[in-house]
Amino acid sequence: MTQVFVWRLLAAFACGVAIGIERQMRQRTAGLRTITLVASGACLFVSLGTLMGTGVTQIAAYVVSGVGFLGGGVIMREKGAIQGINTAATLWCSAAVGVLAGTGFYGAAIAGTIVVLGTNTVLRELSRAINAAPVGNADLIREYELTVVCREEDEVHIRAVLSNAMYAEPLSFQSLTSRDCEGEPPRLEVTATCRTHPKDQARLEHIASRISMEKGVSSVSWTAREVETTPE
Incomplete structure (x- = not known):
């Protein structure tokens, strides 16, 4: 029985490390140690039920509730945007992987680990590509104008910074224009236009x-106005 317990704990530990390394590389709130502890802890609780001969399903349900409180601690609101939901979901899935390992379902635990890693890597790039695509058919879209007043000799640099920032976030970049400003010393007004969902407004504020x-x-400075979407 002890040997089985050790193998299950090692399996949960290995799966937690695999998921945690990806999170740590991206510098998330819940990194390598947190994810590994969640997976290992879930395994320990379920293994306790196995060793004592009590209901494993009931203990697993309590594990899910406990991880829910832990996940709530990493969700934060910053500048109108909610941060940390994906991290909380990863914690939740890590606990599920630990439960599977703790009950001896090694194949299912490994499959769950692969799914979590695939979601946080492959689908991350897919979601970035979708965000960068034209958003004319989205349910609620605003057009934002970010205006920068700078010296004439800095025009090329500011245009490059704006373009790179728009593509890096990413936002649906529409146009980039420059015009002279009245007064002395000579100044230029560089305006970048993009379309995005209001939930991404914090990204624009970060760029500004x-x-x-x-x-x-x-x-x-920046301004926003509603855009009429194309009827379905």
Whole structure:
């Protein structure tokens, strides 16, 4: 019985490490140690039920509830956007993997680990590609204009910074224009236009904050207006 327990705990530990390494590489709130502890802890609780001959299903249900409280601690609201939902979901799935390992379903635990890793890597790139695609058919879209006033000699640099920032977030980049400003000394107004869902507004604020620290920039502002979507 002890040997079986050790193998199950090692399996949960290995699966937790595999998931945790990917999270740690992306510098998430719940990284290598947290994910591994959740998977191992879930395995320990379920193994306790096996060793004592009590209901494993009931213990697994309590594990799910406990991890739910833990996941709630990593979800935060920042500048109108909710952060950490994916991390909380990863914690939840890690606990499920630990439960499977603790009950001796090694194949299912490994399959669950592969699914979690695939979701956090392959689907991450797919979601970024979808976010960068045209969003004319989305349910609620706003058009944002980010305006930067800078020196004439910094125009090329500011245009490059704006373009790179729009594509890096990513936002649905529409246009980039420049025009002269009245007054002395000579200044230019560089305007970038993008379309995105209001939930991504925090990304635009992040770009504006970053550009405001660029040399030669005297002001940064942005405006938003509703866009009529195409009827289905």
